[in-house]
Amino acid sequence: MNFNINKSNTEIREQLQHKIDLKTKPIGSLGVLEKLAVKIGCIQNTLTPELKQPTIMVFAADHGIALDGVSPYPQEVTWQMVANFINGGAAINVFSRQNGIDIKIVDAGVNYDFDKNTDVINAKVDYGTKSYLNGAAMTADQFEIALKRGADLCDKVHREGCNIIGFGEMGIANTSSAAILLHLLGNVDLKECVGRGTGWDDEGLKKKYETLATAVLNYKGDNKVESILAHFGGFEIIMILGAMLKAAELKMVIMVDGFIISSALLAASKIDPNMLDYCIFTHKSNENGHQFMLKHLNAEPILDLGMRLGEGTGAAVAYPIIESAVNFLNQMASFEDAGVSNSDKIVEA
Template sequence: MSYSISDIIGLIAPLQKKAAESAAEHLDRLTKPPGSLGKLEELAVQLAGITGQVKPSFPQRAIIVMAADHGVCEEGISAFPAEVTPQMVLNFLSGGAAINVFARQASAEVLCVDIGVNAELSHPDLLERKVRMGTANMALGPAMSRAEAEAAVLAGVAVVEEAVNKGTTLFVTGEMGIGNTTASAAIMSVLTGIAPAECVGRGTGIDERKLEHKASVVERAIAVNQPDANDPVDVLSKVGGLEIAGLTGVILGAAAHRCPVVIDGFISSIAALVAQRLCAETASYMVASHHSQEPGHIQVLRELGLSPMLELNMRLGEGTGGALALHLIDGACRIMKEMATFESAGISAGEPAVEEDAK
């Protein structure tokens, strides 16, 4: 079936309030002081609201790694050459990358998608959804056409739909693309109004001189292209990346299918920001996995109203932080299913909390 982006947005509904309230009530009956499991309790309530199930579980989950190249690498903004992108895609497919290790630990499937790698790749496990052979150099003109940006978003939606049809009910965002922190910084600057110098980070580990150069490239790209901050697809097409657009589609698709979507690091959070600007309700379906070392990341999470679960000083991408957060999601689900209530355990419950102004 052929969808438009607006069609997908039309399928995204608010969380199911009754299920969330029932989950909160159940948590307060468990053998612990109310709220004592902190963010895990908030997560359990959110998952109930997303799924409509008070005690959900997610036995089948997928980490979607979108891969694409960036023409802006011509400007010398990365510590690694562009050919690393296709090389890393093959590493994902052979199971040798960090995300593969963490995925195996979390019993998650890795779906590697070529949405815009600037090389001809072939592998039986590769999802070939190439929109074009990498973006153009955004410092000189638009990264891609609007039609290409839309096609990349819808490719992400389609990957989710195919996985849902096979039983997947939870998704993690991952990416690979040398130069994608530059595109992400440009999108962030346009959508938030924050100066490029505050949005750029060291990415793959560039030095101070290259960091200043990277900020100037982002400034130039925005000046040349004049993206419309009120039109997220225009921003994607002019200063974005194909994998960022693809992940935007993954997030929209997950929300449309009432599936939680775990957001990884800076690049994934930029895709989340684009999705949220397209449809505010998508933020309700997002779980922020961790706070990365990219300086702009925490500001993007604040824009989304998300609080990260982990603080591990990571900056790898690939979906690695998201994969680690799956263990916390499992913990929240198991608490709901396996922990005794005061009544079932025969334990006396504490007195309910009394508000100061109610005394």
């Protein structure tokens, strides 16, 4: 698939900053909120941006590498957690309800058949990927199918009125895929990329690293982003990649979650660097490799709460802050409006 992603319109940046500087406050005193307001205004090319129908799409899939012992949890936890999402009992459900965010649960490739009467969106490519320890996780055709289905799902929510979107994931062993993607696409030492995931002790972490190091050593493919993704990725990661690229093409605001979501973004940025113009990094995950991911992407996350749950929870928790940035830009009075005397000396607060 080809995506036509333009850079956001920075020509309006000075006008946005001028509008912010005339608000009834010292210059720069709203800190990160001011940066967010400028970014969103540039994305939407307006001095009065709006956030419409905020949505988080949670993509779930199984990974064949899980059967090689890289996770302390059994593979069936993937479908069991999806069932928890459906029943509204997971953290992402709680935070999304609290903040008025719509949730879409997508079966990208779970090793389970969900009841057709549930709200799960069936986009299943296969019943999980193959283990990439000695071969590719998916075929080139499966990669293309997953990419297109992710893009099409994003396009659908956009046509329904959404202009700000976040992504979540669920898939036992998907931190392993993210670690290898960071290693190969970000040129970071594999030991720095591999973390405890769902909770490994030191011995489990050592085994996980050794298994992934062997998988990388066994890779005989080329250095193309698509080749690396098809070999080491998961169906949920590829669908998120497609959805992100489509969201940037549609000039949507993209809320970037933690380690897994950032691995999809890392790949997307290699395909088209312009897409970073549309991204807001919601939090710094406590998963080991995420700090290196953020550094590589030159990202400044809004929050650092020690979270490493995934599911899109960082995006859901950060959304009210993003909303505050838009609201102060649109609703806060200027010195002239409020009849307040402005300083004749502009000083950084």
